[in-house]
Amino acid sequence: MALSHKLELRQSPALVMTPQLMQAIKLLQLSNLDLIAYVDAELERNPLLERAEAEGGDETDGEEPDEPGSRAAEAAEDDAPEWLETRLETNADAIAGKLDTDLGNVFPDDPGGASEIAPAPPVDNWSAVPSRQAVSAEDYNLEAFVAEEKSLADHLGEQLGLATSDPTVRLIGHVLINEIDEAGYLCVDLAQVAERLGTPIEVVEKALAVVHSLEPTGVGARDLAECLAIQLRERNRFDPAMATLIGHLDLVAKRDRLTLTKLCGVDEEDLAEMLAEIRSLNPKPGNAIGRVHVQAVIPDVLVRPGPDGAWLVELNSSTLPKVLVNQTYYATVARHRHSENDKVYLADCLQTANWLVKSLDQRARTILKVATEVVRQQDAFLTRGVQHLRPLNLKTVAEAIGMHESTVSRVTSNKYMATPRGIFELKYFFTAAIPAADGGPSHSAEAVRFRIRRLIEEEAADAVLSDDIIVRLLRESGIDIARRTVAKYREAMHIPSSVQRRRERQATH
Numbered sequence: 001m002a003l004s005h006k007l008e009l010r011q012s013p014a015l016v017m018t019p020q021l022m023q024a025i026k027l028l029q030l031s032n033l034d035l036i037a038y039v040d041a042e043l044e045r046n047p048l049l050e051r052a053e054a055e056g057g058d059e060t061d062g063e064e065p066d067e068p069g070s071r072a073a074e075a076a077e078d079d080a081p082e083w084l085e086t087r088l089e090t091n092a093d094a095i096a097g098k099l100d101t102d103l104g105n106v107f108p109d110d111p112g113g114a115s116e117i118a119p120a121p122p123v124d125n126w127s128a129v130p131s132r133q134a135v136s137a138e139d140y141n142l143e144a145f146v147a148e149e150k151s152l153a154d155h156l157g158e159q160l161g162l163a164t165s166d167p168t169v170r171l172i173g174h175v176l177i178n179e180i181d182e183a184g185y186l187c188v189d190l191a192q193v194a195e196r197l198g199t200p201i202e203v204v205e206k207a208l209a210v211v212h213s214l215e216p217t218g219v220g221a222r223d224l225a226e227c228l229a230i231q232l233r234e235r236n237r238f239d240p241a242m243a244t245l246i247g248h249l250d251l252v253a254k255r256d257r258l259t260l261t262k263l264c265g266v267d268e269e270d271l272a273e274m275l276a277e278i279r280s281l282n283p284k285p286g287n288a289i290g291r292v293h294v295q296a297v298i299p300d301v302l303v304r305p306g307p308d309g310a311w312l313v314e315l316n317s318s319t320l321p322k323v324l325v326n327q328t329y330y331a332t333v334a335r336h337r338h339s340e341n342d343k344v345y346l347a348d349c350l351q352t353a354n355w356l357v358k359s360l361d362q363r364a365r366t367i368l369k370v371a372t373e374v375v376r377q378q379d380a381f382l383t384r385g386v387q388h389l390r391p392l393n394l395k396t397v398a399e400a401i402g403m404h405e406s407t408v409s410r411v412t413s414n415k416y417m418a419t420p421r422g423i424f425e426l427k428y429f430f431t432a433a434i435p436a437a438d439g440g441p442s443h444s445a446e447a448v449r450f451r452i453r454r455l456i457e458e459e460a461a462d463a464v465l466s467d468d469i470i471v472r473l474l475r476e477s478g479i480d481i482a483r484r485t486v487a488k489y490r491e492a493m494h495i496p497s498s499v500q501r502r503r504e505r506q507a508t509h
Contacts (some may be wrong), residue, residue: 024359027406028366031414032300032319032504039356052322101374103469116370121149128235129423152184152219152289159214165203172197172207176220180211184286185217185227218285227247231281241266245274252278265456299418301371303382310384313372315364322359325353366403374429381429387451389444391433404496438482448479448491456495461505466498 017442030038043049154176164170176195179188190208194201199330211220217234221227225246232246234236241264245252251260252275261271282288306312328349354504371506380388394412401408412426433442452470459465466475474481490497496504 023355024362025362025410027359029413031412032298032316032414034414035319036321039323039433040358042352042356043323046349048349048355049323049356050325050326051325085329090412116378125445150289152180152182152286154181155289155398156211156219160210163213164210168199169207169210173198173211176208176211180220182215182286183284184210184221186220186222194398206215209505216282216285216288218282224283227285228281230280231285232277241270242274242277243279245271248339255500257503266484297416298421299366299416299423301415302416303375303417303419305420311375312378312418313368313375315368320364321360323353323357325350325357349366366407367415369401370397370403370408371415371426372419372494373400374417378429382421387447389429389431389447389450391444392430394430434485437475437478440478443479445489448474448481449493451479452475452486452489453493453495456490462499464502464505 022250027035027038043051048221071209126328136254156175160170160173162178164173170195176186176188179186179193181187186208190201192206197204212230213470214220216229218227229238229243229246232242238246244264248263250258251263257268261268262270264274266274286361298319302314302316304312312364330346334346341470375382377392377397377400378390380390394408398405398408412430416423417426428446431447432445434448435442451474455465455470456471467483467490468503470486471481471483474486495501
């Protein structure tokens with residue numbers, strides 16, 4: 001068979017990820033805070049982009065400010081007290097004549113003498129004259145007067161300098177402090193620290209003991225048991241019975257009082273006092289210093305009831321950055337470009353700016369379209385509560401609005417919706433389906449979790465519901481669910497088992 005070369009033309013469809021398409025996809029999945037940061041960076045980089053001014057401005061409703069000679073100023077002058085009618089003397093020679101001496105004798109500490117004295121402002125116009133050392137609004141930095149919040153590491157580092165004078169222990173102590181997390185726990189193995197610093201582990205343990213003596217008490221512990229033990233030693237309450245109790249925190253969590261009384265060698269009354277002592281301790285001592293500020297959730301979509309009974313869905317305009325392309329500046333610069341590089345740079349900036357404005361508009365329209373469909377699907381939830389939340393998946397919404405599932409997934413990431421029932425992440429409305437026992441419509445997994453929580457909250461103290469009883473009650477109400485699913489949902493909601501709940505209620509009654 002002979003081999004030969006030849007040219008052929010073939011056409012095949014392919015998806016090309018252009019930079020503009022990648023930008024649109026990236027903007028779609030950003031949260032409102034990340035989007036604002038991204039747009040700010042583009043405003044700094046692209047000279048053709050500018051922030052849109054807010055409508056209305058700072059103008060008043062047709063009223064002009066009072067001039068020095070206006071009626072308000074005249075009225076203020078007429079109402080001035082008699083002692084203000086006398087003008088202050090500002091001439092240095094006149095002042096010296098009245099005092100019958102040179103001003104240098106009156107103000108000997110003034111390095112500039114009388115010639116440096118600034119003239120006093122007119123009495124009737126003090127508010128219009130700035131002070132000698134006035135600064136402009138642009139130079140005024142309020143943050144310069146705000147105290148910096150001290151972190152946990154800074155707080156411990158200041159104490160360490162006073163707790164020990166040994167430079168070696170102080171150096172190792174600073175290394176250990178830098179490894180303490182926000183809750184106050186040491187997140188590194190002492191052997192690794194000793195190997196990294198090339199020092200015996202005994203010296204590292206000595207430095208750790210110094211760290212344990214710092215405030216807040218319990219900081220630098222490697223686990224919860226050590227943290228509680230440090231605080232009990234500070235209170236002089238760490239006796240052998242308490243040490244045994246601290247060593248069996250798993251039994252404390254299970255509320256197995258019978259086993260704990262045997263292990264600790266105490267009676268029920270003493271055990272209750274010991275447990276009360278433990279409850280008074282702080283399991284996260286580091287949170288008292290340098291707390292992390294929680295960022296408030298700003299909703300991207302606002303939902304409110306309309307006058308006709310329908311739901312009105314609108315975007316939160318405060319989370320949408322508004323940018324414009326400065327065509328006037330582009331035309332001015334384009335007329336004065338001198339090189340080919342300038343032409344290419346200017347064209348690239350114009351194309352990037354236009355695509356950014358278009359991508360922001362497309363992002364807003366896509367979010368609004370997805371949110372509107374979610375509200376339509378979950379109308380029963382908004383009207384009657386979480387027990388009526390419908391099972392919903394991405395495919396259902398994507399088919400309803402004519403988009404791909406991946407697009408809907410990006411829209412629902414890091415986006416929040418404010419409803420009359422609270423603020424929810426868009427992903428909250430997408431839940432798995434639990435089949436109905438009678439063959440009817442399926443139930444949302446979130447609605448089933450709500451029913452499980454309500455059943456446990458309403459159970460009687462002498463009739464604690466087990467997982468098997470919860471399964472039977474749910475099936476009687478038309479929900480076909482397995483026992484392991486009930487246990488999984490209960491553990492996800494941090495609800496203890498029926499045995500632990502029974503022990504807890506017996507201890508409180």
